[in-house]
Amino acid sequence: MKSLVILGAGTAGTMMANKLHHALNPVEWRITIVDRDNVHYYQPGFLFIPFGLYQPEDVVRPRTDFLPKGVTFIPQEVDRIDGNHDQVILSNGQTLHYEVLVVATGAEVVPEETEGMKAELWYKDIFDFYTFEGSTQLAKKLQNWQGGNLVINLAETLIKCPVAPLEFTFLADAFFEDKGIRDKVNITYVTPLSGAFTKPKATAMLSTLLDEKKIKVVPDFYLARVDNERKVLVSYDEQEVPFDLLVTVPVNKGSKMVERSGLGDEDGLNFMPTDKYTLQAKKFDNVFVIGDATNIPASKAGSVAHFEGEILLENVLSYIQGEALEARFDGHSNCFIETGHGKAALIDFNYETEPLPGKFPWPLLGPMDLLKPTRLNHVGKLAFKWVYWHMLLTGKTLPVPTHMSMSGKIKEETV
Amino acid sequence: METLLTPTLELDKEGYLKNPAQWTPELARDFAAKANIVLTDKHFDVLNWLRAKHAEGVPLTIRKVGASGIVDIKKFYELFPGGPLKVSSKIAGIPKPASCI
Numbered sequence A: 001m002k003s004l005v006i007l008g009a010g011t012a013g014t015m016m017a018n019k020l021h022h023a024l025n026p027v028e029w030r031i032t033i034v035d036r037d038n039v040h041y042y043q044p045g046f047l048f049i050p051f052g053l054y055q056p057e058d059v060v061r062p063r064t065d066f067l068p069k070g071v072t073f074i075p076q077e078v079d080r081i082d083g084n085h086d087q088v089i090l091s092n093g094q095t096l097h098y099e100v101l102v103v104a105t106g107a108e109v110v111p112e113e114t115e116g117m118k119a120e121l122w123y124k125d126i127f128d129f130y131t132f133e134g135s136t137q138l139a140k141k142l143q144n145w146q147g148g149n150l151v152i153n154l155a156e157t158l159i160k161c162p163v164a165p166l167e168f169t170f171l172a173d174a175f176f177e178d179k180g181i182r183d184k185v186n187i188t189y190v191t192p193l194s195g196a197f198t199k200p201k202a203t204a205m206l207s208t209l210l211d212e213k214k215i216k217v218v219p220d221f222y223l224a225r226v227d228n229e230r231k232v233l234v235s236y237d238e239q240e241v242p243f244d245l246l247v248t249v250p251v252n253k254g255s256k257m258v259e260r261s262g263l264g265d266e267d268g269l270n271f272m273p274t275d276k277y278t279l280q281a282k283k284f285d286n287v288f289v290i291g292d293a294t295n296i297p298a299s300k301a302g303s304v305a306h307f308e309g310e311i312l313l314e315n316v317l318s319y320i321q322g323e324a325l326e327a328r329f330d331g332h333s334n335c336f337i338e339t340g341h342g343k344a345a346l347i348d349f350n351y352e353t354e355p356l357p358g359k360f361p362w363p364l365l366g367p368m369d370l371l372k373p374t375r376l377n378h379v380g381k382l383a384f385k386w387v388y389w390h391m392l393l394t395g396k397t398l399p400v401p402t403h404m405s406m407s408g409k410i411k412e413e414t415v
Numbered sequence B: 001m002e003t004l005l006t007p008t009l010e011l012d013k014e015g016y017l018k019n020p021a022q023w024t025p026e027l028a029r030d031f032a033a034k035a036n037i038v039l040t041d042k043h044f045d046v047l048n049w050l051r052a053k054h055a056e057g058v059p060l061t062i063r064k065v066g067a068s069g070i071v072d073i074k075k076f077y078e079l080f081p082g083g084p085l086k087v088s089s090k091i092a093g094i095p096k097p098a099s100c101i
C-alpha cells in the first residue's frame, strides 16, 4: 500500500486530508496526518477575543472532529523530514515512510526573536493577539485598562493575515469609543512598511480611515528592541515610540521542524522554498507545500490556503499519475477587513493585480463592495467562521472562484 | 543629473535603473552621491551581494541582508540610512524591492 503523509492538521492540512481522502483510492493509498496535539484553533477569531466579541470557547474544536474516518491522525511533534529517504521522523522516534508528502505546518509568532519583547512586561503591558493565550490575556487587560498610549506594532513585514493588525486597530478605536474613554487613549500604528498596507490602492483607502479615526501612523519603523524600563520601542535607526500598552505582532516564522530538516529559506524564517505556481517543494519532487508554510509571495491567510487547495489536489493527482503538473496557482487572496462599528471592507487580489475598488460577485450574500467599509461586508466576515468550520476545513468547494476574476472590478483608468 | 540621464540609461518613475546589466561601480557612486553616501568597500560588498541575489531571482528583504553574513541589520542601516533596502537597491542598480503581501 502506498502512503501519503500530511504534516500539520491546521487549516490547510485538515482541508487537504478531506480532499485527498475523497480523491484517492483507499485500497491503494493510506493517508496519515500528524499534529502536535488535538486542539484546532479558529485563528481569525483571535482578533475578536480581546474586545469580548468572541468568547474563548467560540474558537476551539478537536482536530479529529474535522478529519475523515479513513485518515489516521497521529498526535505527535514532527521532528524532521528526511527527504532523501522519503521519510518523516517524529519526536518519539517513530518514522513514517511516504510516497507523497504534504507540508502544512503553518507559521507561528516568535516573540523571542526581538530583544526585550518576551521580558518583564510580557502579558503585563505587552501582548500579542496572534495566539489563543495572547488574545485571552489581552481581553482581561482591556477590561480594566483606563487609557494612555496604545501602540500597535508589526515586528516584521512578513506576517500571516497582514490586515489583522489594522483590523485590531480599528476595533480598538470602536471599543474605546463605546466605553466612553476614546479621548483618554492615543492610538499609534507603528509599521516597518512605508504605509498602512502593502498595496497602493488599499493603503490609500486605509490611510483615510486611520486619519478619520485619529490614529497616528509611524511608517518605516523596523523594530530592533523593546526597552521595558522606559517603555519605548526602539528601531534599528534609533527612532523611539513610547507606549503604555503595546500590542505587538511578533516576528512570524515557519515551524522549527523546517529548520531541523534543513529545508528553510535563506532569511532564516523557516518558510519552505516552493514553486509559486505548482506548490511543489523546490528541493523534492514528491513533497508539496501549502498554506502559511510556503515562501511564495502570496498572503498567508486561510482564504489563500483554500484557493491553493484546489490547485494542490490536482497537482498531487497529476504527480501520482506521472503526468506534468498543470494546475497553476495565481496568488489569489480574498479578505475582509473589519473597520469597527459593525462594518468591514473587502479586498480581492492576486500575484499580478492589486486590490481594486468595485463590486465582488458573492454568490450567497449578493454583490459586495470592494475597498469600502459596509455592513454587508461585516456580515460576510462573521459568516466566515461558519464557512470555516463547516465548509473550508472539510474540503468543500466554496462559492468563490479559485482564480481571481476581474468581473466587477474597476481598473485605475476609470476610477 | 546629466551624468545619470545619458540617453542609454533608462530609469523607472522612481529613479531605479531599468536594466541591471548597465550598472557600473561609477554609476553606483553617482547614485550614492545623490543620497549623500560615499561608498566604501563594505558598501560594495553589500551591493554585489544584492546584485547576485537579484540575478538569482531571490526576493530581497532587510532580514535577508541581515542574514547574509556581510552586514547585520544595524550596520545595514548605518551604511544606507533611511530605508536601507530601497536606498541600497537603487545604488545597486536593481529594481525597487517589491513590498511583500
Ligand SMILES: Cc1cc2nc3c(=O)[nH]c(=O)nc-3n(C[C@H](O)[C@H](O)[C@H](O)COP(=O)(O)OP(=O)(O)OC[C@H]3O[C@@H](n4cnc5c(N)ncnc54)[C@H](O)[C@@H]3O)c2cc1C
Pocket (backbone or CB within 6 Å): A007, A008, A009, A010, A011, A012, A013, A034, A035, A036, A037, A042, A043, A044, A045, A046, A047, A076, A077, A078, A079, A104, A105, A106, A107, A129, A130, A131, A160, A161, A164, A255, A256, A257, A290, A291, A292, A293, A300, A301, A302, A303, A304, A305, A335, A336
Ligand atoms: C489573528 C489572526 C487573524 C486571522 N484572520 C484571518 C482572516 O480573517 N481570514 C483568513 O483567511 N485568514 C486569517 N488568518 C490566517 C489563517 O488563520 C492562517 O493563514 C491559516 O490558519 C493557515 O493555515 P495553515 O494550515 O497553513 O497553518 P495553521 O492553521 O497554523 O496549521 C499549522 C499546523 O501545523 C502544526 N505544526 C507545526 N509544526 C509542527 C510540528 N513540528 N509537529 C507537529 N505539528 C506541527 C501546528 O500545530 C498547526 O496546527 C488569521 C490569523 C491570525 C493569527
